[in-house]
Amino acid sequence: MQPSNLALRWLDQLGAHTLGVLGAFGDFCLFGASTISYAPVDIATRRGWGRLLPQCYAIGTRSVPVVMLTGMFVGMVLIVQGWEQFDAAGLSSRLGAVVNISVTSELGPVLAGVMLAGRVGGALTAELGTMNVTEQLLALRSMGADPIRFLATPRFLACLILTPLLTVYADLTGALGAWVIYSGVYGGDSEAFWRYTADIVENWDLITGLVKALFFGGAIGLIGCYAGFHCRPGAEGVGRACTEAFVSSFIVILMLDFFLNFVNNGVYKALYGTRSLF
Amino acid sequence: MDARDPIIELRQVSKSFGRRIVLDRIDLKIQRGTSTVIIGRSGTGKSVLLRHIVGLHRPDHGEVYFEGRRIDRLSERQLVPIRRQISFVFQLNALFDSMTVAENVAFPMTETGNGRADPRQIAALARRSLQMVGMAGFEDKRPADLSGGEKKRVALARAIAMDPPPKVILYDEPTAGLDPQRGDVITRLIRQLQREVHVTSVVVTHDMKLAAQAGDRVLLLWNGRFIGDGTPEELLSSRDEHVRRFVDGLAEPEDLATLSQ
Numbered sequence: 001m002q003p004s005n006l007a008l009r010w011l012d013q014l015g016a017h018t019l020g021v022l023g024a025f026g027d028f029c030l031f032g033a034s035t036i037s038y039a040p041v042d043i044a045t046r047r048g049w050g051r052l053l054p055q056c057y058a059i060g061t062r063s064v065p066v067v068m069l070t071g072m073f074v075g076m077v078l079i080v081q082g083w084e085q086f087d088a089a090g091l092s093s094r095l096g097a098v099v100n101i102s103v104t105s106e107l108g109p110v111l112a113g114v115m116l117a118g119r120v121g122g123a124l125t126a127e128l129g130t131m132n133v134t135e136q137l138l139a140l141r142s143m144g145a146d147p148i149r150f151l152a153t154p155r156f157l158a159c160l161i162l163t164p165l166l167t168v169y170a171d172l173t174g175a176l177g178a179w180v181i182y183s184g185v186y187g188g189d190s191e192a193f194w195r196y197t198a199d200i201v202e203n204w205d206l207i208t209g210l211v212k213a214l215f216f217g218g219a220i221g222l223i224g225c226y227a228g229f230h231c232r233p234g235a236e237g238v239g240r241a242c243t244e245a246f247v248s249s250f251i252v253i254l255m256l257d258f259f260l261n262f263v264n265n266g267v268y269k270a271l272y273g274t275r276s277l278f
Numbered sequence: 279m280d281a282r283d284p285i286i287e288l289r290q291v292s293k294s295f296g297r298r299i300v301l302d303r304i305d306l307k308i309q310r311g312t313s314t315v316i317i318g319r320s321g322t323g324k325s326v327l328l329r330h331i332v333g334l335h336r337p338d339h340g341e342v343y344f345e346g347r348r349i350d351r352l353s354e355r356q357l358v359p360i361r362r363q364i365s366f367v368f369q370l371n372a373l374f375d376s377m378t379v380a381e382n383v384a385f386p387m388t389e390t391g392n393g394r395a396d397p398r399q400i401a402a403l404a405r406r407s408l409q410m411v412g413m414a415g416f417e418d419k420r421p422a423d424l425s426g427g428e429k430k431r432v433a434l435a436r437a438i439a440m441d442p443p444p445k446v447i448l449y450d451e452p453t454a455g456l457d458p459q460r461g462d463v464i465t466r467l468i469r470q471l472q473r474e475v476h477v478t479s480v481v482v483t484h485d486m487k488l489a490a491q492a493g494d495r496v497l498l499l500w501n502g503r504f505i506g507d508g509t510p511e512e513l514l515s516s517r518d519e520h521v522r523r524f525v526d527g528l529a530e531p532e533d534l535a536t537l538s539q
Contacts, residue, residue: 047389054376131375139372142332142365143386144358150389 031148031229032222038146038153051154059120059155060162064169070115071170074107075099075178083186096182096193097200103174105205110257112170113216116163117249121224124155125245128228129238137229152229156221163217164210171209204272208264212257219252283346285310285446285478286331291340292502293326300326302502303340310445313472313479315493315510317486317524322499324482325369328448331480332364333357345445362386365437365444369451371429373421373436380404380417383436399441407439408432410474411467427460434467438475447471449481453488461485468492486525490514498524 042048078099086095128151131137140147175197182188224245231241268275284307293301300323308314318324329335330342333349342350344360352360365386373382381388383404388397408414411431421429430452437447449468453461465488472479481492489496490510498506498513498521506513506521514525523530529537 135368135370135372136374138329138334139366139368139374141334141354142361142368143389144361145389146354 031226034148035152035156038149055154055158059158067112067166067170068173071174072177075174076181079178079181093192097196099178100197101201104171105209108170109167109209109213112167113253117220121220121245121249122242124224125227125242129231129241152225159217159221164213167213215256216253220249223249287343289341291337313494315481315489315496317489318499325450328482364446367433367437367449371433379419383439407435411435443475446478453485465491
């Protein structure tokens, strides 16, 4: 094959792939817009709540133990990691505050989001993917019902509402786990732990953490539902969709976290100026 | 609209998936109150054709009419009133796993209806539909607890549980995966529903027994086009080679050639 032909073929493949990716992104945006557009009406109607509450139980209530465990171990590990350095510098009394600010503003929402992407996002994709390959989505359409409204919107709303609430659990158990190791294992001063935490961790940190969780929840819900609605036929198609949904959710959570941190820092600086932990 | 006008009409409908032509300039008129059976080999586009009638697929070319109204260009929202007059029995039954049998049957009335129906009337209609298909007493079971034949019967009950009753029921391979006796029950039910509910039936199948017993008219779809059209008796006595081979269940020469290779 001539080099010019090879280059043309490569360009052709690159162009086709780019078009495919852009098309899929456009399709995802339309799906997201359609899902979100039904949310206000569904929240305002009894029928909408009838569809939402079972999802709140499946997505929220059943995720509480795993999110609490995640938060607790994150808090405990951070104390174990930081104790020697902070103690050597004579700053062990501040370690609790540093850990708690990390948990509330960063690790709590991110790790809760990642856990939910695995537990909830995967389950959403598997459930909707199975409904897709067994013609249940087509059946809904054939009966004059919009599958996005009946299936995607309640799941999206449940993820959106409950991820911040689950993050509160992660924050609380993170702080408790950190305190248990700080005072129980290393003999740190409990009074200093909570006093510096109260001084340094601001409402701003809590709120920005919860705002992040709101975005993460929305992303998990939309990606999980979209993957289920568009999975390929067969068990392999559903399995692949679950994996893709989890990986995509994970990456999107990290990307959103990066950009939201930029925005948060900018807004904080504009409102209160630069702050120091010491 | 005149009662003699076709309730469903397809004009020059073509559909391709990638480079594969599934339907090739299909013309079809279905009269009100009749039972039409479309037969053909697996993968020849029978289900695709059926889905065009209810707007689940859009033709690449051609036009689809329901009661004289062109529907292939309607939006999903505009299609809703059309879809509420047509029931679809899917090959895999498409019962909702998270609901009981009674909830599945009542679904078209409770969730997609206009919200005016009385819940007691809906429950009574669902019970009556289940009785018609011999599934009374199964109301509280889940689809996962039912056998293949029972699921099919619940899907039939859901198809007729509409107020007002559907004008058309589309059946996609209604006896697929069932043993001959259960298949016979479904065939009889299709006939019974047509008599009692006065519904227009369109059945897609490769089951010749079902075609012969349930159809007033049988069409054979072959390579995207109809090559046979007549009463079951006419089709069974056809001299067309492809029709004969299909009716007799004999492989095509090209299929045999691939086997010998």
